[in-house]
Amino acid sequence: MTDARSLWIATAPRIPVDADLPADTEVAIAGGGLAGIAAGLALAERGHRVVVLEAERLGARTTGGSTGKLTLLQGTTFSRILRHAGDEVLRAYRTGNAAGRDWMRAHLEGMPGALARRDAVTYATTEDGERALREEADALAAAGVEVEQLGPGGVGLPFEVAAGLRLPDQDQLHPLLALAVLTAKLRRLRGVVVEGCRVRAAEPDGAGLRVSTDRGDIRADRLVLATGSPILDRGRMSSRLSVSREFAAAYRLPDAVRPPKAMYLSVDPVPRSLRSARGLDGEPVLVVTGDPFETGREDDTAARLAALDAWVRAVYPRAWRITWWAAQDYRTTSSLPHAAEVPGSRGRILAATGFAKWGMTNAAAAALALAGQVAGDEPQWSARLREHRGGLRDAAQAVSLNAAVAGHLVGGWAAPHTRAEGPAATVQRRAGAMVAESIVRGKRCAVSAVCTHLGGIVRWNSAEQTWDCPLHGSRFAPDGRVIEGPAVDDLAPRDPSAPDERG
Ligand SMILES: Cc1cc2nc3c(=O)[nH]c(=O)nc-3n(C[C@H](O)[C@H](O)[C@H](O)COP(=O)(O)OP(=O)(O)OC[C@H]3O[C@@H](n4cnc5c(N)ncnc54)[C@H](O)[C@@H]3O)c2cc1C
Ligand code: FES
Incomplete structure (x- = not known):
């Protein structure tokens, strides 16, 4: 059961990328899923210098796991948005999604598979x-x-x-073949795409930013977070x-x-x-x-x-x-995608998220929205979506979301002394620390059970054999390596032989 492999990743050749990280760029983009690559291409089409920094390999996460339907028929999305935000915002959503779909079609039509x-x-x-x-x-x-x-x-x-x-x-x-076409076009426009390059931090540097990655630092005027849930967020965005x-x-x-x-x-x-x-x-x-x-x-x-x-x-x-x-x-909480500045970043950091399982159109729409915002000619539909202030329904949703998060935070820390997470995994309090221990394919690993994002206690995912955080969805491998979600740091290793609290 552990050999999970997306059909798309299994049936697409590896996408060619660049070997070296440049020292500076105009726009750095964290995340090489559809949102990051589309944003890179939309910006490069407008003449911007772009570098995409992907932690693993392109399409490794949600894009590589998508069902890949590029459509305006989106389950109950339109009725949900109408209820939350009214018909004017709904029309803006529709226009943005149609623009995203048409942009994808224009780039992908005639590309085999x-x-x-x-x-x-x-x-x-x-x-x-x-x-x-x-x-x-x-x-x-x-x-x-x-x-x-x-x-x-x-x-x-x-x-x-x-x-x-x-x-x-x-x-x-085919989400991976589509990503390969867009990546090739981005690189033809002199965009740089680097894999195995996790963004760990971003600090103000003059009018721009110094972005720290596993492969060194890069200076950028702006950083776009296209990492699914935005990394580097301390709760302001992930709480919504x-x-x-x-x-x-x-x-x-x-x-x-x-x-x-x-x-x-x-x-x-x-x-x-x-x-x-x-x-x-x-x-x-x-x-x-x-x-x-x-x-x-x-x-x-x-x-x-x-x-x-x-x-x-x-x-x-x-x-x-x-x-x-x-x-x-x-x-x-508003059910609308977010393609805009990260609050408090003075326009230097933008984020694309909240696609609610309709990212094939919404990621492309977000790319067009962000490219327009950077160039100063944002499409009207994007401005309308960005300016929407949630109503009572959204506020109620945010309250219940955060109550659930708080419940899981407290519940995780107050868990019984030893919580069996399944035959292969336990969370235990040992020598004052919460320790997550697992045995996968005979390999025993002990790591801190405290999520490096905002301190949730991780839980075992029995099908995928990973440690998953119930607060905002960060996920970690048995050896503590961060896989996805807003966390950027791995779970620290712990001594598996340390006595438990009673010892
Ligand atoms: C089961 C499922 C089915 C779906 N089916 C459809 C569908 O049929 N139609 C549709 O429109 N949408 C669908 N979606 C939604 C769509 O797939 C997603 O909205 C879209 O793929 C999200 O793209 P993304 O680029 O935002 O995220 P991702 O593809 O997850 O890309 C984020 C990237 O950021 C990287 N990253 C993370 N942290 C860092 C870091 N610190 N530094 C550098 N890189 C980092 C990750 O490795 C990842 O590659 C589906 C979603 C799911 C879950
Ligand atoms: S505390 Fe936010 S994802 Fe774990």
Whole structure:
């Protein structure tokens, strides 16, 4: 179960990048997922000097784990935004997303394997789901997106559904091949892209910044944080972001069964998404994602993956799983993406986050928004989204989000003396310190259980065999290496033989 590998990463060649970190640049971008590479390209297209600094390898995290649907049919997103922010903001969201989609299309059309035209379908199997579909259809109409209403027979899935909405002529991406095309274009415009280069800190330096990375320092006029949840944030932004993680898997089907042609997403209480793709040997496969959970707050993540698997096998008997993976994305309390200055940074640090699992359009929209802000000709839709001040509903959401975070902070520290996190892992108080200990493939590791972001106590993720923080979603390998989330520092090693508090 530990050999998780995204289908996209497994089926794309390594993206060529640059070997050396330059000493200075106009804009440094932390993060080489879609948001970072798109922001780099949008800025380079306007003549800016750009360096992208990626901690691991391009697309390693959420972009490499995405379902890759490039569409304006986004589950219940439009009705949620209408409820939170009203129809003017909703129209701005729609315009930005359409601009993002068109920008992606313009760059990717005709590039082998990167993009394929497909209808998008949202469907419901329950009464609650049907109600959500009706609300979404109304919100889409208010935003000027025309969808087709489908009855039970028109959805085209091999199981019973109650109703659906179809938006024709959308696209499905191979997210890594798409990222490779955008990266090559960025480098042709003299953008520099460096991997294995984690940003650890940024300090004011004259009118700009000195950005410290694992591969040395770089001076930049501006820094864009395109790291999923913004790193270097001490709570101001992360307190307004919730994080949702989800499993995905690719299945081979029996010869007589074809994967669905359209891209599907359910709006039922357990959302699931289906699409077709090419497998490890180029064969047609079904990709399914679903069963989301909050990072670091799930007792048994392996059970979530098993539930997804069981659902697929019930719908497609004799489906054979060839690979699985998981990824997470962030939602703001207003449900609107954030593509703007980091509060308090005097315009020197910008961030792109809060894509709420619709980053294929939203990351590109954020890139256009940030490039416009840097150049002083921000699109109107971007200014409208940026200026939106949340209402009571958003404030209530922020309060409940932070109450949950506080609950997990206190709960983690007050945990029983020894908390068994599963057969392979424990969190213990030892010699005054909280210690997370695991045994993975026979290797025993003991590390501090205290998240290096803001002090949450990590929990074991049984499916992925990682330590995950319940506060803002930072994740760490068994040996303490930071994997993702707002943390930039690893969990410190601890002596596994230290006596526990009672010793
Ligand atoms: C299961 C799932 C399915 C999805 N399906 C869809 C879909 O069908 N359609 C859609 O539109 N959206 C979808 N999304 C959302 C979309 O994939 C994301 O919104 C998008 O990929 C986010 O891109 P990003 O660049 O912000 O983040 P990422 O791809 O996570 O990129 C951030 C990068 O920053 C790097 N990084 C982190 N810290 C540092 C540091 N300190 N220094 C340097 N680099 C750092 C990371 O290694 C990573 O590569 C899905 C999301 C999930 C979780
Ligand atoms: S305390 Fe913020 S992610 Fe752990």
